[in-house]
Amino acid sequence: MKNTALLLLFTATIFSVNAQKNSKNEGPKVFGIDTTKAFTIDSTIKTLYKTISGEKGEARNWGQFKFLFYKDAKLIPSGRNNERVYKARYLSADDYVKNSGKWLVQNGFIEKEIKREVQQFGNLAHVFSTYECYNSKTDEKPFMRGINSIQLMFDGSRWWILNIYWTNENKFNPIPRAYLPKS
Template identity: 30%
Template sequence: MKNSCIFLLALMALMTNAHAAESQTQQLETAVSGLWQAMSHAPGVAADIAALQPLFHPDAVVAGARPGGALSQQSGAAFLQSLSQVSAKGFYECEIGREVRLYGQFATVLSLVESRGAPTQKDADFTGINSLQWYHNGEKWQLLSLYYYLEQKPGELKLWPLAAGARRASAGACL
């Protein structure tokens, strides 16, 4: 009887841990999708800063480069400030690939993203690969760093080999 109780308690603990891990994974997936959706905006409108701010850790860093260009780096706060400016052009991010690696409170996400001036535009203006590092603070995931690099040759990143289990959509069909 005692062994049965111990077994049941151990099984319940495993199930609770599995549920917590699944919940954290779903929270992370939602945060990544929310990041790309909140950055997108119609002409004459800014990005959704109210949705973006809680996703960024106070010490977040955003860095990136275009092929052959110099690396630029800024704080997450400066990046959000730049996104708060109203733009005459629309900007739509469409994530077409995502590879997630999660360990405890740490996660890294490789994300392939197409950018367009209009959501109905057939071809992307550019495609980039993004490396995102996330930290779970006990309540939610927050972005610690985002490093982007734009495609060197058109169409090249659509063939980027993501790890087994990664999600991928065809061009223009956002995850």
């Protein structure tokens, strides 16, 4: 009994110290994952962009990235093929990391949200998020822009990304003014 009480006291002390250390900018971390980053729609979307973004050679926190996604969630890039027909690919969070993770680190990839529209009904949310992509924070012009269509679910304690379906802007498919920041 005495050992159990000491163990509980030790655990509470460690948690308290870690909570104080993390209270400046982040919540408590479990295996490098900030579990507070999915409490709101806003924090979930901001964490999504933050986890895939980084300068050339900068490691990404793929554990934090995967933490955002519900079991069997899909990432769905779409675009025109050589025959100019729109196609979509279905990826899991693991597939995305395996297929894109190395490229993002080798080339640098900064994705910035420039406009967001949120529609919510109870535990269901849909976010239309317009983005710009850069190789570095110092780049003046984006090399790519597009829109992420993000579906989320609130399970009573946190938000989960169910799907991200996106397409990039091109000369045949420019981003409508309604989805760009007001100038």
